[in-house]
Amino acid sequence: MLHPRIIPNLLIQNKGLVKTVNFKNPKYVGDPLNAVKIFNEKSVDELIVTDIDATVHNKKPDFSLIEKIANQSRMPLCYGGGIKNANQAKTIFSLGVEKIAISSAAIENPKIINDIADSVGNQSVVIVLDVKKRFLGRGYDIFTHNSKRKTGIDLIDFINKLKTMGVGEILLNSIDQDGTMLGYDFNLIDKVKKVTTLPLTVLGGAGSLDDIGSLIDKYKIIGAGAGSLFVFKGKYKAVLINYPNNEEKMKLINTYMN
């Protein structure tokens, strides 16, 4: 049986590992390489690493750090942050990264998606959509640059456009839920699921394994991403890198896949 993927999402700022709330107030939680090492030992299904500085400060991806992270990863690795063209994507791919996540560059110029897909294959192209609920619940807007820039693009309109492009996966990130640990936004996920059959990974809100269980229960095959859940422990949010062990993971999957 195919299993849903349970995926830690690591944010990097200034070469350090951080965690945000609603994309704000990044709190330093440790050394990214050490975290990757621990997650590798814990046999995570997949890992997403996002450099939240790169695009905002108009910096290139930190190839040396990416290489070090890839060297330690015995699982699929997705990198995002600052990728502007197919050449950079190709370089990152050659360092041992499977999935290339793009956001602002692709939203500003969707043609870049096909350029990158031509050089690394559709399956390796992940489009990241950071979204915020509109007032009065009228749909969702796409944001870029760490939620600082409102694109004015409607989420569903953009996903409909993706159909003709070489995208392998959508990474849907709820700015409203980020860091709150209050659960995923099912209303948002429902809306997206209605208009696309592309593989989907969701982020934002996971506060417990039960939240991940509810997600699996509802959507079965989905990428369950989480940030805070896997770097904090307890109600005072003490920093502790954690991830369900194989037994816990299988129990969760077997309970909710049926």
Add this chain to the structure above:
Amino acid sequence: MIGIIDYGLGNIKAFSNIYKSFDIPYMVISEKSELEKVNKLILPGVGAFDDAMKKFKNSGLKNKVESMVFDSKVPVLGICVGLQMLGNSSDEGVEEGLKWIDAEIKLFDSTKIDFSTKLPHMGWNSINILEKNNPLFSNINTGDRFYFLHSYYFDCNKQDNILAECSYGSTFTCAANYNNIYGVQFHPEKSHFNGEKLLYNFSKI
């Protein structure tokens, strides 16, 4: 010495990282002359079948690799599209396969898949080992999980060539073997301990 064939596709670095961590000698092969130095071959692959076949044919490595595999019986392991390349033909394209193992590459039947996301078959899935004594699966058991990412599968024409199966909508071959030729559909280089074991096992064949 293990040669990882670099014809422009596949996560070469991931294989190097694993063999390096095991202290097993390996080299990345992109020139014909380098093939002289190795006695085992890994044929990686990702992306589209035709693209992979064309790149491999144009790499200048194909003839020499074929003589190593068939005349010198050098063990070879195809991975993902690298497995699919070992077959006769693919639904995905028009290029001829290498025809080293008698198989056709077919598209999964989406109508049999219960999930709203049909293809690709992406994620961790458990395997069923049919040839339990095959050295490739030493210390690996039925039920162990591997990471998959593909929309086409390797449909063996000869039951004897099936080493292990997996299920996605229907049962399909996820590992095949004919003499010194091996192939796996999943990505051992991205399957944690199970994948490391498999790549280690291959180095000992």
